Amino acid sequence: MFRQMGIRGVTMDMIAENLGMSKRTLYENYPTKDALIESCLQLDNQNRKDVADEILKKSTHMIETYILFMWFHVKQLRAVNPLFIHDIRKYYPNTIYKKVDELNDRIRIRIVEFINKGKKEGVFRDDVNSEIAAYVLMDMISPLNSNALNNRGVFQKFMYADIFEHIAVNFIRGISTKEGIELVDFYYSKHKLIA
Helix, strand or coil, X not given: CCCCCCHHHCCHHHHHHHHCCCHHHHHHHCCCHXXXXXHHHHHHHHHHXXXXXXXXXXXXXXXXXXXXXXXXHHHHHHHCCHHHHHHXXXXXXXXXXXXXXXXXXXXXXXXXXXXXXXXXXXXXXXXXXXXXXXXXXXXXHHHHHCCHHHCCCHHHHCCHHHHHHHHHHHHHHHHECHHHHHHHHHXXXXXXXXX
């Protein structure tokens, strides 16, 4: 419900009705809407970890793993109204921002490790500075995780999911060797139908 519309427009009455429970029962479990939002975000984080584990189990190559993560994120962006992201950032900054910096640091470290592994396997170019590339990728996608509704240009003209897909695919193709590009194109095409 929150994901389809902005958070501010959703009342506890609407939530209780949508869940088929009394407002009193809802308040017994979640004394405030803030507590409910916090719980929903924790559940969402756990779901993302579960999906990540599943992707890691089923992928056969590191580039396939990257492509599967990309498609997962694209699906997430397609399922969420941009107003939801905007409202979370605006009305629940303590809930979000304290976790975002930690998450971004972990992601950046994993990107560096991913690039270094790809260099050893010959699918990424040796001349790529892994640290710089990780920061560049994070900086390119960061407007998607911020208050991009106030931005002009690409964020008003195109869907967030399409922007993310374009950035993710072209980033990995840009750091890849010829062999790596062939693998990116293969896995991108292989999994595009299920996205």
